[in-house]
Amino acid sequence: MSDTSDAPGMDERRAQALRSVLTDYVRETPERRRQVRRRRLFLWGGTGLVVLAGAGVAGAAVVQAQRVTNATYVTCLESDERGPSGSYPGATASIADNAGPGRVDDAIGLCSEMWRQGVFAADFDPLSPTNAPAAVPSDFQVCVMRDGSAAVVPSENSLICDAIGLAPLEP
Amino acid sequence: MQARDSDAALWLAAVSGSDSAFAKLFDRHRLRVFRKALLRTENVQDAEDVVAGVFFEAWRNRKKVRIVDDSILPWLLTVTVNVALNLNRSKRRYRRLLALLPPPEDTVEVAQAVDGYLDGQAVRSRLISSLKGLSAVDQSIVELALVEELPLAAVAAALDLPIGTVKSKLHRARKKLQSNLGALPESKSTGRELNALGGEL
Numbered sequence: 614m615s616d617t618s619d620a621p622g623m624d625e626r627r628a629q630a631l632r633s634v635l636t637d638y639v640r641e642t643p644e645r646r647r648q649v650r651r652r653r654l655f656l657w658g659g660t661g662l663v664v665l666a667g668a669g670v671a672g673a674a675v676v677q678a679q680r681v682t683n684a685t686y687v688t689c690l691e692s693d694e695r696g697p698s699g700s701y702p703g704a705t706a707s708i709a710d711n712a713g714p715g716r717v718d719d720a721i722g723l724c725s726e727m728w729r730q731g732v733f734a735a736d737f738d739p740l741s742p743t744n745a746p747a748a749v750p751s752d753f754q755v756c757v758m759r760d761g762s763a764a765v766v767p768s769e770n771s772l773i774c775d776a777i778g779l780a781p782l783e784p
Numbered sequence: 785m786q787a788r789d790s791d792a793a794l795w796l797a798a799v800s801g802s803d804s805a806f807a808k809l810f811d812r813h814r815l816r817v818f819r820k821a822l823l824r825t826e827n828v829q830d831a832e833d834v835v836a837g838v839f840f841e842a843w844r845n846r847k848k849v850r851i852v853d854d855s856i857l858p859w860l861l862t863v864t865v866n867v868a869l870n871l872n873r874s875k876r877r878y879r880r881l882l883a884l885l886p887p888p889e890d891t892v893e894v895a896q897a898v899d900g901y902l903d904g905q906a907v908r909s910r911l912i913s914s915l916k917g918l919s920a921v922d923q924s925i926v927e928l929a930l931v932e933e934l935p936l937a938a939v940a941a942a943l944d945l946p947i948g949t950v951k952s953k954l955h956r957a958r959k960k961l962q963s964n965l966g967a968l969p970e971s972k973s974t975g976r977e978l979n980a981l982g983g984e985l
Contacts (some may be wrong), residue, residue, distance in 0.1 A: 621816060623832055627886060630884070642843070
């Protein structure tokens with residue numbers, strides 16, 4: 614294509630304003646709003662699954678160490694304590710590509726990234742592209758949920774999986 | 785396999801709901817679109833309005849956007865020609881959004897830079913002015929094939945036309961341009977270049 618590198622450009626101030634107007638325009642389209650609503654439902658659905666899975670294993674005092682057999686998602690717990698109803702509060706990160714198992718092996722890395730992105734911060738806005746980065750816990754433990762998926766708990770306690778009724782990861 | 789930041793990947797992300805991907809495409813191509821618009825309008829503010837119109841149209845017609853050789857630019861340049869041709873309509877359609885932009889700064893430096901650029905682009909500018917007798921589609925074909933020097937296959941893909949149609953339209957457009965360019969008065973040093981370009985056509 615023809616090179617016009619010596620040409621003047623747009624007024625940078627107006628260009629940045631246009632950029633901002635464009636992103637708002639894209640965000641405001643009805644189709645995009647529907648996508649955001651679906652994403653919210655998906656996230657709340659994922660949280661519901663975590664609650665159900667937590668309730669299912671409630672009452673088990675000590676669980677044998679297990680391997681991760683379900684590589685489709687990882688649950689990142691936001692606390693090393695169960696919720697009042699016995700649930701495991703946190704978020705699930707779905708793995709949808711061929712690199713999935715590899716990323717489950719690096720479940721701590723995946724959850725660290727979610728912490729870093731501020732997903733568990735009180736003021737996290739899922740619709741904002743500019744959430745402030747948040748502090749990442751200094752240590753994590755990997756446990757195994759009842760369905761065989763990995764659960765990453767923010768804790769320095771190596772026995773935390775037993776303490777909250779999850780299976781420790783088989784060494 | 786597409787790179788993560790290729791136009792195709794970014795466009796897919798944009799239509800899947802990522803406004804930041806759309807913003808990246810804007811950052812990547814706004815300068816080329818602006819320069820094309822400037823040649824058409826010869827006015828900075830109008831050219832900026834064309835840029836805005838092009839990207840608004842890209843989003844409005846997102847189901848029709850065509851990626852050619854992993855690039856959205858040929859399609860954007862085609863839309864640039866159309867928006868520049870119908871600038872008033874575009875301004876009316878996006879009046880509310882354009883009103884959100886800050887007023888332009890009318891500085892002497894910008895005016896001089898634009899004048900210098902347009903003088904330097906006189907051959908292209910005169911070619912474009914001679915295009916006005918052609919249909920919008922023929923103008924787009926000439927712009928993409930002769931000004932932007934895209935392969936005919938890419939032009940055909942960008943305009944969603946059979947390559948045979950592009951060839952025949954380009955042939956007819958060339959003939960018209962040859963007569964138009966021949967009739968244009970010669971001016972300063974660009975006249976010789978223009979005639980040379982006319983000869984090539």
